[in-house]
Amino acid sequence: GQNIDQPTEMTATEGAIVQINCTYQTSGFNGLFWYQQHAGEAPTFLSYNVLDGLEEKGRFSSFLSRSKGYSYLLLKELQMKDSASYLCAVRDHPATDKLIFGTGTRLQVFP
Amino acid sequence: DTEVTQTPKHLVMGMTNKKSLKCEQHMGHRAMYWYKQKAKKPPELMFVYSYEKLSINESVPSRFSPECPNSSLLNLHLHALQPEDSALYLCASSQASSGLSSYEQYFGPGTRLTVT
Numbered sequence: 001g002q003n004i005d006q007p008t009e010m011t012a013t014e015g016a017i018v019q020i021n022c023t024y025q026t027s028g029f030n031g032l033f034w035y036q037q038h039a040g041e042a043p044t045f046l047s048y049n050v051l052d053g054l055e056e057k058g059r060f061s062s063f064l065s066r067s068k069g070y071s072y073l074l075l076k077e078l079q080m081k082d083s084a085s086y087l088c089a090v091r092d093h094p095a096t097d098k099l100i101f102g103t104g105t106r107l108q109v110f111p
Numbered sequence: 112d113t114e115v116t117q118t119p120k121h122l123v124m125g126m127t128n129k130k131s132l133k134c135e136q137h138m139g140h141r142a143m144y145w146y147k148q149k150a151k152k153p154p155e156l157m158f159v160y161s162y163e164k165l166s167i168n169e170s171v172p173s174r175f176s177p178e179c180p181n182s183s184l185l186n187l188h189l190h191a192l193q194p195e196d197s198a199l200y201l202c203a204s205s206q207a208s209s210g211l212s213s214y215e216q217y218f219g220p221g222t223r224l225t226v227t
Contacts (some may be wrong), residue, residue, distance in 0.1 A: 031213035042115075042218035043154065050213065056147060087153055097142045097208045098167055099216065101153035 002026050003048075007089055011108045012078050020073045020105045022088030030094045034062050034073045035087040037104075043087060044068035046073065083109045115219035117202050126192060134185040134202030134223045142187040142208070144216065145177060146201040154201055160185060161207050192220045192226045199223050 006094045009090055011033035012018040024032070031050040035043035049071060061074040075082055088102040115136045124130050141162050145153035159167035160179040168177075173194075177190040178222065185202055199221045206214040 016215070032206075033213075033215060042220050045215035046215065048215060068176075091208065093212050094208075095143070096167060097159055097161060097205060098156060104151075104153045106151070 002092065002100050004088055004090060004100055005064045006102045006105045009108070011110060014076065014078055014109055016078050016109050017074065017076050018043075018078060020075070020086050020088075020107065022071045022073070022102055024069050024071070024088070024090050024102070025074075025090040026090050026100060027094060028094070029066060029091045030091045032064055032071050033089045033091075033099065034060075034071075035089065037085045037087060039084070046086075052092065057062065078109050080094060080109050113133055115202055115217050117200075117219035117222050120220065120224055121223050121225075123227060124192065125226055125227055126194075128192075129188070129190045130189075131189065132187040132200055132224075133200075134187075134204075134219055135183055136204040136217070139182075139219065140204035140206055140217070141182060142214075143179060143207045144203040144205075145175075145185070145187050146203065146218075146222070147196075148199045148201055158187075170183065189224075192224075194226050197223065197225045 034046040037043040047062040054063045059076045064071045085104045087104045089099040118133045143160045145157040148154045157171045158177045163179045174191050178186040201220040201221045207217040210215040
């Protein structure tokens with residue numbers, strides 16, 4: 001079966017660093033995406049990993065280990081506006097555009 | 112223009128009504144998607160269109176009927192829905208993936224559907 005797991009909820013303090021983990025067991029692997037979704041809004045793209053290693057984009061970085069079926073999203077210098085849900089999604093087959101979404105992690109940032 | 116638009120924003124319909132949700136993008140994307148999202152849950156894929164042809168139907172009940180009239184438009188026709196179909200319906204688009212190349216999906220703001 002297809003399984004993508006994330007912690008349900010996390011809390012952190014403004015200015016801190018938080019790491020959101022994602023583990024996946026899928027029939028195939030052709031890339032992993034991270035999306036941010038504020039309450040009542042559409043998901044927005046944050047990052048994409050297909051090769052092992054770290055991708056950095058400003059305050060956000062994403063890491064992938066294909067051998068371990070593991071990714072994390074690292075958020076630095078947290079701001080109140082980072083309070084949102086963070087969704088990990090895997091493209092499991094090269095012949096389709098289908099993404100399998102993880103359970104999502106709700107992050108709350110406190111002052 | 113990196114926008115996906117959806118209409119209407121909100122829709123309330125009875126179980127005997129017929130209504131349609133509309134989605135439009137002008138980014139030249141050839142893959143378009145419908146998702147259903149319940150509160151505090153991730154989006155669930157319903158349908159994928161690739162080059163205007165239905166490529167994936169995730170065993171969605173026939174009371175949901177997708178249509179892709181051209182490369183910019185995607186519709187979702189609704190008929191005889193149930194209260195449990197109440198949810199946020201998201202449309203998304205992307206470049207069509209090929210082999211090892213994957214592209215991010217751009218999501219519209221969604222239609223919040225309530226079935227009474």
